[in-house]
Amino acid sequence: MPDKIAVFKDVSYKYPRSDDFVLLDLNLEIYEGEFLGIIGSTGVGKTTICLALNGIVPQFYGGRFFGSVHVGGLDTVEHPISAMANYVGQVFEDPETQLISTSVENEIAFALENLKVSREVIIERIPQALSAVRLEGTEKKHPHELSGGQKQRLAIAAAIAVQPSLLILDEPTSQLDPVGAEEVFATAHELNQELDMTIVMASHSAEEMAAFADRIALVSNGQIVAIGPPDEIYADIEILESNDLRPPQVANTFYSINKRGISVPKIPVNLNDALPMLDSLSELSQSAEFILSDPEEVTGEALLSVKDLAHVYPDGTKALHGVSVDIAKGEYVLIIGQNGAGKSTLVKHFLNLLQPTEGVVKVGDVDTEEVSVSDLARRIGYVAQNPDNQIFNASVGEEIAFALKNLDFDDEEVETRTVESLEAMGLTEVRDMHPLALPKGDRARVVIGAILAMKPEIIIFDEPTTGQDYRGAKYILEISRDLHKMGKTVIVITHHLYLMPEYAERVVVMGKGTILLDDVIRKAFHETETLKSTYLSAPQAVHLSQEMQKLNSAFPPLLTPGEFADYFAFEGSAS
Amino acid sequence: MSMMKFQTVERDSFFSRLDFRPKLFMVAVVTIVAFVWESPMLQIGLAGTITVACLLVGVKWSYIRTILLIMIPFYALLLLTHAFFNRDQVMALRGIESVNQLSRVFTFPENWPFIGGSFATWEGLNYGFNVIFKTLTLTLIIPLAVFTTEVDNMIVGMVRAKIPYKIAFIFSSTLRFFPLLIEEFSMIIEAQRLRGLAMEKMRPIKRVRVYAKVAVPLILGALVKSQQLEVVLQSKAFSGSPDRTYLHESILRPSDYALIIFFVLFFIAAFYLLIAFGIGTFGGPI
Structure with a gap:
């Protein structure tokens, strides 16, 4: 049995101003050279476990901490976080906020500089770290110039440059497209296998965790409820389901x-x-x-029609070319493709947020270029990934009524539609509450309710499942299904193909700015080579x-x- | 689409190869001299030289033009207020005792309501030009120094120039995260337009109220991000202490010393000519 590198002993922890313990009598041993996966639904304590490994919990957050965590023999409470940074490297969820420097080499150097490593050693370690994550030659680039997967690999490079004994990755792939996620998992796997680095990764990606982890720890209510090899934990479907977790499809x-x-x-x-x-x-x-059983094919006149659409951005990037697609009233369409395939650019044309360089986009008989964005909003509702960016008012009721007032409906109509929308989304009881006081899933419901109040014919969900756990993703997709049953035309953009067979009828596959495939979901998902060409993998x-x-x-x-x-x-x- | 970034010049020049410290010294000297001089002709000369220097080192004309376009209403207001209302100051500076001794450029007819009889003076106009070109110099000297320096070199240069590391770090973090905040702001405005808000049809006051509403999600997002950033910094052993090493070196080369000497001489000359001959004063020889 390899040596223990980290030990949690009877750890209980409560964040300041919180009533409940997020960790409760937690015991966990992590062994040198292993790849430990941590799974559990949102809020069970996975991130807190990660933060306790380098002392950020409780040293930075405060709160009440009981028990002990030792990493490499050091008590994480007794040693300052800066000292723990020598032993523990950490990679976080959001690729944007964790890169703090203005060049790749500076990002890698930052922790080393703080740890007073000499300039000569820093210069030696930068190419080593970049080579380990296959980012050679990017030293002088600005982190913005990297793709999502490359950004996370850079964060890994910055963490391993310190040569830590333990590398922690907290949901490193939840914001990435499948290519980026694959890059990150492959990098973590290589570091574990080739450099014998101990890896602790919290993730919802069941298939990848099953493939790469040596052990899986299932966390529930601040405790480890099961721990063992992946083929033991992921084969116990009952325990996964009872914890709102998705097992690998196989x-x-x-x-x-x-x-x-x-x-x-x-x-x-x-x-x-x-x-x-x-x-x-x-x-x-x-x-x-x-x-x-396949859904009946929806035919009829196109509600949304795109003909020979091309779009070139001001910097010369050709984002779309030769795109033609018709979407009929009442369809549920899934648009998929890797990042940069043109999905968002296409959707922005539907909303007139972008105008065609060539071609025409029509909603019904109306050319979208001829109406304003606000007028078009009456016909097309758009739900963006982060509901918090779409909340502007002090109560749920005001939020629902916001668009109606903008569209100059009279007071009576505003009230009628607000009540209808609150009822449809099950929000009547929280009408007077501040939207930001609600849980994230309910905040998404508020945003959807606000859009529904405009009675649009088409509703677009842009990456609704990104950053969500299984329960959160299903919650929003169930709403999309309800709206579809109400007769709305629903368009969903997502990378999580395994979630969609229960919902979508038709799939538009995009790659390199054009439509590679447009078919019913059963046929489209079986065109595995076409999916692969745009870096997607069928369930x-x-x-x-x-x-x-x-x-x-x-x-x-x-x-x-x-x-x-x-x-x-x-x-x-x-x- | 690529995210908005702060401008850095692409052209390699004498200026872009300099250390940040002589540039900081240049900024300090030019700022002091621009403040001290009251001569419109010298201010025009100084602003013109800085503008030409900006263009030579690769600051884009589109950037300078944007600054000028933004400043035009402010400059017009400055010129009008100085021409019509700045009497006491110009009289004191020129040693004039009576308003009647001021040279009139334009007088409104007496029978015009409210403004009838008021007049613009040549001296006030001149002083207005002095202020305008003074502000233009101060506005353009910053990009001349900042846009021609890599952020990494700026930080090390600032620390070597004895500016506290925490301030240098805040400066670099602003350069890194301000574009993110701008992008978030645009996303929120976009979300409001998609909820039927017709910004294009709004009066300016209503538009300001809309922008105020953006503050809620923007501040919330910024708070979340700043806490995430704090956690990231902690995990990277950041303490804000200047007791750390640096990847980038800040070494003064002969060209850096040459620039420092040039601006020392310029500073001495400017003050000598000002004190000894009144060159640079309002109404002086030049």
């Missing part, structure tokens, strides 16, 4: 199959482990009750389904673990 698929009465020797948590198990499944017959259930098709050409193109489980005839069912 584990969920085999769990669902097992639950249907088909015996599965072991629940795999990685795709590669699952593939050999498909042979026995291919011998099973199809359940007579299985029907592939694991799709890959499993395609592997099954290699064994049985009649196997249908499935999308979800649920469909997979329903497909097979089990003992006692009709086949």
Whole structure:
């Protein structure tokens, strides 16, 4: 057994001005050279565990702290944070706020300068750190010039330049697109395998954690409720679900199959482990009750029409070219693609926030260029990623009425629509509360309610699932489904493809400023090569389904673990 | 789309290769001399020289033009107030005892309501030009020094010039995070427009009220970010202590000494000519 590098002993902690303990009698041992994953829903104490490892909790925050945390034999309460920084490197969630310097080399040098490392040694370590994260040649660049994944890799480089014994990454991929997330996981894996660096990572990315971590610690209400290798923790679907966590799709698929009465020797948590198990499944017959249910294709006149759209930014960047797409009333459309593929640029044309360099965008019969942004807002509602940037008023009621007053509705109409919208979003009881006093999910509901009050025909959700845990992401997507049922046309942009089969009907895949694919979700998600070309990966259930098709050409193109489980005839069912 | 950044000149020049300390010295000397001089002709000469220097080292004309456009209403107001109302000061500076001895440039007809009979003086106008070019010099000397220096070198130069490290760090953090704040401001305004707010149809007072409402999410966002930043700084062993090492060196080369000597001589000459011959005074030989 390797040596312990960090030990939490009976740790309880309460933030100042908080009524509850965020950590409660927590015990945890971290071993040298391991990759420890920390999972748990938002607010259970994952970040606090990370911050306790370098003494920021409690030394910086204050509050009430009981028990002890030792890292490399040093008590994190008794040693100043600056001394702990020699042993513990930390990477945070937001790539923007954690890079504090104006050049890449300065970012790496900053902690070393603070630790009084000599200039000669700093000069030696900069290329070493950049090489470890594959960012060579970027020394003189401004951090703004880097992509999201590169920024997080730079944050890792800055942390490892100090040569810490322990590297902590707190939700490092939650703000990144799939390419960026892959870069960060691959870098952490390499550091762990090649440099034998101990890694502690808190993350919601179940598939990646299952693939890279040696052990997983499941945190709930400030305690470790389960700890073990990924194939033990991620195979325990009940405990994950009871903690609002999403299991890897492959584990969920085999769990669902097992639950249907088909015996599965072991629940795999990685795709590669699952593939050999498909042979026995291919011998099973199809359940007579299985029907592939797809939503009816929505046809009719285009509500939103884009024809030969091109857009060139003032700096010469060609963001869109030759984009043509029609969206009919009542459709639920998913727009996907890597960062820079042109998704946001396209959506900004819908809203007239950008004007076409070439081509036309129409809402109904109206050319968007001919109406103002505010007038267009009556027809298209836009929900941005961060609800807090869209809250301007002192009460929920005022927030809902804000747009209505701007649009010069009379007082009676404002009141009627406000009441309707509050009811539709379940916010009637909090009408007089300050929106910022509500939980994040409810704040998103306030913003959506405010948009709904304008009675728009189209509602666009831009990255609604980014930075959310599983429960938070589902919460917003459920609202999108309700709006769709109300007859609204819904457009969602997200990188989290695994969440969408239950909601979206049609998928527009974008890459390099153009539309690569536009099809119903079942066909689009099975065009795995096209998805790969824009750095997207289909959900694991799709890959499993395609592997099954290699064994049985009649196997249908499935999308979800649920469909997979329903497909097979089990003992006692009709086949 | 790329995020807005503070301007740095792209052109490599004698000036961009200089250490930040001689540039700080230059800023100090030019500022003092511009304050002391009251001669419009010398102020025009100084402002003109600084403008040409800015253009030669690569500060974009579009930037200078923007500054001029922003300042034009302010300059027009300065000129009018000095021409019509600055009597006592110019009379004292020129040793004139009676208002009638001032040279009139323009007089409003007596029968005009409120302003009838008031007049603009040549001396007031001249003093207005002095103030205008003084402010222009002070406005352009900053980009001449700042835009031609990498932020890293600026920090080390400031610390070597005995400016406390904490102040130097706040300066560099402002350069790093101010663009983020501007971007957030634009996003909030955009969110309001998407909620039916027709900024383009608004009167200025209503527009100001809208901007005031932006403060809520903006301040909230800034508070969250500043706390995140504090945690990040803590994790990077930052204590604000000047007892630290620096990656970048600040070494004074012969060209840096040459600039310092030039401005020492300029400073001495300006004060000698001012005291001995009155050159630089209002109404002096030049």
